[in-house]
Amino acid sequence: MRVIVTGGCGFIGSHLIRKLLDIKKIKILNIDKFGYASDHSNIDEKLVTCNQSNYHFQKLDLSNKEELISVVENFEPDLIMHLAAESHVDRSIDNPSEFISSNIIGTYNLLEASRNYFRQLDQHKRSKFRFHHISTDEVFGSLGELGQFSEETAYDPRSPYSASKASSDHLVRAWYHTYNLPIVVTNCSNNFGPWQFPEKLIPLVITKAINNEIIPIYGDGNNIRDWLYVEDHVDGLILAATKGTIGHSYCIGGYGEETNKNIVHKICNILDKERPANKSYRSLIKFVKDRPGHDKRYSINSKKIKEELGWDAHYGLDKGLEETVKWYLEHLDWVKKTLEKSNYEGERIGLKSS
Ligand code: NAD
Ligand code: DAU
Numbered sequence: 001m002r003v004i005v006t007g008g009c010g011f012i013g014s015h016l017i018r019k020l021l022d023i024k025k026i027k028i029l030n031i032d033k034f035g036y037a038s039d040h041s042n043i044d045e046k047l048v049t050c051n052q053s054n055y056h057f058q059k060l061d062l063s064n065k066e067e068l069i070s071v072v073e074n075f076e077p078d079l080i081m082h083l084a085a086e087s088h089v090d091r092s093i094d095n096p097s098e099f100i101s102s103n104i105i106g107t108y109n110l111l112e113a114s115r116n117y118f119r120q121l122d123q124h125k126r127s128k129f130r131f132h133h134i135s136t137d138e139v140f141g142s143l144g145e146l147g148q149f150s151e152e153t154a155y156d157p158r159s160p161y162s163a164s165k166a167s168s169d170h171l172v173r174a175w176y177h178t179y180n181l182p183i184v185v186t187n188c189s190n191n192f193g194p195w196q197f198p199e200k201l202i203p204l205v206i207t208k209a210i211n212n213e214i215i216p217i218y219g220d221g222n223n224i225r226d227w228l229y230v231e232d233h234v235d236g237l238i239l240a241a242t243k244g245t246i247g248h249s250y251c252i253g254g255y256g257e258e259t260n261k262n263i264v265h266k267i268c269n270i271l272d273k274e275r276p277a278n279k280s281y282r283s284l285i286k287f288v289k290d291r292p293g294h295d296k297r298y299s300i301n302s303k304k305i306k307e308e309l310g311w312d313a314h315y316g317l318d319k320g321l322e323e324t325v326k327w328y329l330e331h332l333d334w335v336k337k338t339l340e341k342s343n344y345e346g347e348r349i350g351l352k353s354s
Pocket of ligand 1: 006007008011013032034035037038039060082084086087088103136137165191197
């Protein structure tokens, strides 16, 4: 099995590669532009204990179509798992052009490289090939108090990030219907876990608390996200990529609906226990100006992937959060190094327009 993973130096991609490296007779090519949120330590740690010759890294921006075509052709993949994307909503508000370029044009270039490669394959190889596009629940927009997103939900993206991901989902489906490229799409809810860049809510809150800085909660803190531990997502990705029905999409999530306020309280409770200070970490919380176009609630119905592919989550929100907080406490050096390398100091992003 020869697998190309794009975005493998990111949070989810690096966890995916770790898991793939446990599979025998697999060759992996990780294509990543190595952007501000990229890091290779997660994979490096794993490579110490497995056959390094099964893994290759190619630093490449998906905007380079010519190079991409030749890299795909030369590697001869059976499977492409496409995770590379700009992924932070707040950054998409300040600088949408990066999201158009990576998430839409980048996906278009990868689809064209895949189509070019696919049409040269013999019948046997064609029947094995899959293009798996990894997407988000944010393409479905924002829910009220009731209801859940499923594979049938109409697209209604609200931020430049989610609109760029929705566009990429549409392109992937168009390449299936028009060119018969064998695709599978997954749409997942909010991931959390070790090695996540500290600009996203959970690692940002942990980092701020440890540094005795203000913990910012946007708006009234009652927005709801459906949190899934990253390893559970990765299990779902491998199932969908290898056993999913061609042309179908699968929603993944559904285990951890919680308000932002409660998530922050839970993190503070764990920190109060694991690293007591002279007052509770909750005293650092501050309600700040809301995110423009802030989606109210996400919630996923995972019935299809459970029933068709036998996926289930193994970590609940509380167990996952506890492991995550402890991991960050043990990896403060990594946090410091990662922030320094990316020139990000935890400042508020996404308010340039207001
Ligand atoms: P991340 O930001 O941690 O990693 C993304 C990686 O993609 C980075 O290493 C970056 O360098 C790379 N990349 C971006 N643009 C590229 C380009 N033009 N060429 C090559 N590489 C490029 O993101 P993540 O949280 O790991 O998310 C991975 C994927 O999963 C994304 O497609 C995202 O939309 C999707 N997703 C994320 C979540 C979540 O909660 N984090 C949930 C559902 C879906
Ligand atoms: O739903 C899946 C999506 O989840 C992924 O597609 C995205 O790539 C990923 O970034 C994530 O998007 P969110 O916008 O939901 O994640 P974020 O961690 O940025 O914010 C989570 C919630 O917390 C959101 O309601 C905004 C709020 N928030 C965020 C930050 C960074 C705060 O209240 N304070 C903060 O400082």
